[in-house]
Amino acid sequence: MLACLLKGPGKVVLEDVPTPILARGDVLVRLRAGGICGTDLEKIHGGYGPGVLLGHEVSGVIEQVGEEVKGLKRGDRVVAHHHVPCYNCYYCQHGDYTMCDSFKATNFDPCGFAEFFRVPEFNVTRGAVTLLPDTVGFEEAALLEPTACCIRALDKSGAQSGNNVLIAGLGPTGLTHLQLLRNMGAGKIVGTDIQKARLNMAKKMGADLVLDPNEQDVSKEVGKVASSGVDLAIVSTGNPKALSQAFSSVRKGGRILLFGAPAQGAIYQLDVSSLFARQISITTSYSCLEPEIRRALDLVSRKAIDLGSLVTHRFPLKEAPEALEFARSSPAAVKTMIVS
Numbered sequence: 001m002l003a004c005l006l007k008g009p010g011k012v013v014l015e016d017v018p019t020p021i022l023a024r025g026d027v028l029v030r031l032r033a034g035g036i037c038g039t040d041l042e043k044i045h046g047g048y049g050p051g052v053l054l055g056h057e058v059s060g061v062i063e064q065v066g067e068e069v070k071g072l073k074r075g076d077r078v079v080a081h082h083h084v085p086c087y088n089c090y091y092c093q094h095g096d097y098t099m100c101d102s103f104k105a106t107n108f109d110p111c112g113f114a115e116f117f118r119v120p121e122f123n124v125t126r127g128a129v130t131l132l133p134d135t136v137g138f139e140e141a142a143l144l145e146p147t148a149c150c151i152r153a154l155d156k157s158g159a160q161s162g163n164n165v166l167i168a169g170l171g172p173t174g175l176t177h178l179q180l181l182r183n184m185g186a187g188k189i190v191g192t193d194i195q196k197a198r199l200n201m202a203k204k205m206g207a208d209l210v211l212d213p214n215e216q217d218v219s220k221e222v223g224k225v226a227s228s229g230v231d232l233a234i235v236s237t238g239n240p241k242a243l244s245q246a247f248s249s250v251r252k253g254g255r256i257l258l259f260g261a262p263a264q265g266a267i268y269q270l271d272v273s274s275l276f277a278r279q280i281s282i283t284t285s286y287s288c289l290e291p292e293i294r295r296a297l298d299l300v301s302r303k304a305i306d307l308g309s310l311v312t313h314r315f316p317l318k319e320a321p322e323a324l325e326f327a328r329s330s331p332a333a334v335k336t337m338i339v340s
């Protein structure tokens with residue numbers, strides 16, 4: 001079967017590999033849709049070595065289950081999650097599940113961008129394979145994982161209805177934050193991005209104001225719709241420059257949510273006295289858990305959010321390397337999907 005593997009920095013190859021063999025508690029899924037995430041691109045180009053796995057926003061159909069698997073069977077439509085916590089350790093007991101040492105210890109085999117991938121028993125027994133209702137398509141299902149990451153992050157940020165919010169970075173997760181905030185009754189929402197296609201999409205999805213930070217003074221324009229500044233500024237890009245927009249637009253006592261994964265070793269110079277004097281809080285959030293995936297599924301099932309519209313381009317699995325390059329370089333790409 002085909003699998004898309006990372007063999008070294010910048011070196012993505014398509015390989016013919018053996019179909020994984022199941023242990024008693026494992027599940028084998030036939031890939032139907034896999035979203036390309038910014039973190040996949042960071043893994044390819046950010047100096048991560050070989051052995052790092054690509055593809056974690058995936059949905060498909062169960063091909064085979066190990067003899068001890070309960071509640072799942074061949075033919076079930078599912079979304080699978082690559083990381084799960086142990087629910088037992090110090091971090092888990094303190095609610096920091098995504099900091100659990102076990103969280104990244106398991107993953108799909110051989111990776112998510114493969115014709116078939118094995119979900120290990122550790123994940124299966126912790127609820128990482130979720131059944132899909134017939135009304136939810138495979139592409140929407142693949143986007144449940146990133147949506148769940150946004151849900152967890154917004155919870156951690158303390159976002160509330162009525163909050164005025166800046167979203168710096170209108171890629172797939174920025175646009176998902178926008179929809180989740182609209183759905184929860186946020187106040188004014190301002191979105192920024194340097195890509196026109198993304199600004200247009202944000203406008204359609206309910207942003208009150210969209211800005212190109214290369215052409216407009218973000219904090220000045222934000223002041224016109226939220227005179228004290230925004231209650232919450234979300235940095236939904238890995239580019240640390242976007243932090244400047246957040247710091248200059250957030251109100252006194254407001255919060256900054258650092259959501260987009262910065263490149264390894266990224267540095268940002270900060271006026272700490274201003275941070276203290278203005279009592280700005282900074283929250284970070286990484287990844288998600290099964291309960292948030294189920295909340296995302298509930299929102300999509302009720303059509304409270306529209307994930308399907310985020311998908312702008314599709315590539316077959318045999319063109320996965322081209323798809324990854326396209327996602328990195330095309331100004332028109334919002335969500336690029338690998339379909340099988």
Ligand SMILES: [Zn+2]
Nearest residue numbers: 037039057146
């Ligand atoms: Zn992701």
Ligand SMILES: [Zn+2]
Nearest residue numbers: 086089092100
């Ligand atoms: Zn743990």
